[in-house]
Amino acid sequence: LKISIIGGGSIGLLCSAYFHSLGDEVTLYTRREEQASEISAKGLTLYKNGEAYHFSINALPISKFQPQKGLVILAVKQYHLEEVLKLISIKFLEGTLLFLQNGMGHLSLLEKFKKYNLLIGIVEHGALKTSDHEVIHTGHGKLKIAVYSGEDQYFNSSLEKFTQSKFPIEKVNNWYETMANKLVVNAVINPLTAFYRVNNGQLLTNPYFYNNMKDLFNETVSVLKVNKQEVWNNVEMICGKTAENRSSMLKDIEHGHITEIDAISGYILTEANKQNIKLSLTTFLYRSIKGIERLK
């Protein structure tokens, strides 16, 4: 089947490489024409455990996107999603759309398209884009997918191919819990590390930061339906496993990029607002990150 991947960031490049290597007919659509030209000319290089893998990938600018059947993967940041959905127009939707945004901020947007076949994905891989045509697969994980609305015309018939592959896909039934668990981890680790400008591990080893993390965690889970103890264990485990890493939000702040704070803490504040709950720390950190973004 045909797969269109929208977005030439690290996750878009990672998916392009792996879906292509599994025999799918992949076309990658990028926002910048230069990136599409570069990938068409040079191919796409994936680095994994010190090895380089080269792939010839069809790449086009997003303006050339044509409605089609098959699978369309939206691998753009949440803050670009609305604009991209307009660009690709929605008519084509005979196939299936897979949304790979971080956080849960995009779910309200998906509400509008519930008559279509929508999948949501939770990416547990780490990937680092080093140039327009090169990506490093830094952390091996799974791509968890779930049906959000309609039916899954794609993976139902081909899931086995992926399950055993180097890019394992797992179908989950309770997407809310899977997403909420990941959201809590992001909502706690990302703003604090970006704020303190420290590696993830410092949140465990610095007793002051640790207590702040715990308070922020308690606020966060108060508006989500999750197993509190299980998620806290997960937060600690991930801080420990990624102790030497700098979080994506910290990197965004350091490079003067827009962060994903809206998709993460912004979603939590929206939920809190619906429930008439005031989250003072989350509000404070949300505003702090938005304010720091303005300084750039």
Add this chain to the structure above:
Amino acid sequence: LKISIIGGGSIGLLCSAYFHSLGDEVTLYTRREEQASEISAKGLTLYKNGEAYHFSINALPISKFQPQKGLVILAVKQYHLEEVLKLISIKFLEGTLLFLQNGMGHLSLLEKFKKYNLLIGIVEHGALKTSDHEVIHTGHGKLKIAVYSGEDQYFNSSLEKFTQSKFPIEKVNNWYETMANKLVVNAVINPLTAFYRVNNGQLLTNPYFYNNMKDLFNETVSVLKVNKQEVWNNVEMICGKTAENRSSMLKDIEHGHITEIDAISGYILTEANKQNIKLSLTTFLYRSIKGIERLK
């Protein structure tokens, strides 16, 4: 009368210069012997509005301090006060002790010495120490003093000399309100600017920072007896007047020094605790600054 000034920081040097220039017999006691030697050898230089003023000041290491009558000015940071009070021993206290610490964290320490003649001072001057024997008078203000316990054996008879001088002293009756007002300003501006690493003015011009400042302000005044509207106006005015300045806490953080967070936010948390009130933002910021101090 004799004046002993304890502490060779910016405020100790500033006081030494001005009290000396007003004809008092000043001895400056420093923690480090080298600083005392340097001041004895080179004199003390005060810079004001681009002019340099030289003074010959008696300077001795604090180990040479002798109990005496007259005025003893304690111009050390709050976190050094307890140690310094032990060093000078308390026997001498026939005269008057003047405490010039920032914040209100030192008041609980003063409780123990209520049988002595204690004055507390609120320094509204700006001063920057540029070497062991040089200080710039950066912001002209007043030294407000109030009787904390006992009587004022010093300024009662000589206040007029100071009122009209280049180093004006004002006696206030309600020391709590004067100190609390300054405390709120410090508790709001200092941790936020240290955290965001911005000049004071950014707290007014960045709408996200401004809203955080307002929330932190509301928390802070909830445990103090102050006129809320008046103090908020004062916070805004000081942010505006010092828009280009970097706060002392930001400078401490940038230079890897210990901050005055205990004297400022620490005091507010102690008050909140007495009143059984939970201050989530103040707690968060207190821990954040303590955690950042640990990183150095």
